[in-house]
Amino acid sequence: MRWFVAMKRLRVATLQYFIRPVRSYEEFADQVSSLVATAHDYKCHLVVFPEYFSVQLLTLGDIKRPMDIQIRDLAKQAERNIDLLKRLAIQHKMYILGGTMPIGEGDDVYNEAFFFGPTGTYASQGKLHMTQFEKREWLVKPRSGLEIFDTEHGTMAVAICYDVEFPEMIRAAAREGAEYILVPSCTDDRQGFLRVRYCAHARAIENQIYVIHSSTVGSLPMVPAVSLNYGQASILTPNDFAFARDGILAEGIPNQEMMVIGELNPSLLYEHRTTGTVLPLEDSQNTMAQIARIGRITL
16 A cells, blocks of 8 residues: 555545536636635645536437437537646646546547546546446447546545445555545436435445545436436544544535535545554454355255
């Protein structure tokens, strides 16, 4: 396990990003730019956009196009979106997790989260686990591999929506020294949202880590597949005396357009990982050995 102690506090803005129809790409870019500028005004070091935040662009052109064509048309805007977010990161000297956007490679499409540094450098984390809708309707392919991002404010990893429901992925990131997990999500109903939210909080507890969750809200009833969104952004912590009473540093009002801002202290994590009431990250190192023998008993 690699321990990289970053003592700088992280002030983060995580978005309840409102999905609304747009009449031009410039209108979409204005919404994105204004949110980043607002986060900068509040002296945030990082702003987190949600999964598939660029679906607004599906209101340009044929809104009733087939599902698999939708996502491929959206992927054609990826280069433009990347240029926009890169410019904003440089302009405001901020880190930006640009939610996710579909990326086309030949006949295949992937769901990719782009992470931008304040100098304009960027890298990406692909979604590893596809939902049934992504697999069957949008025909999105899964990526493989986990990226760890070292920043001047600490070490981060990205778990895209459904990915956070797989504990092994977040445990691997924590063992590589991750202090923050960024979770961009897009969920259409309360059940789907709560699956992501409950699992995100579980990952914070079992890995003694901070989790920053961003959601889409609003609706595009005229566009198949993205007609509804249910979301609530939050900043989640472990549950122990050093942290917020309920392990929730901050959260928005569900389904409203909001920016949720909080300041996180990584030094608390390292103290918690050695002196906490329980030490799940350390104690988990013995778990596989303890269950190497699995018995089955009939009573």
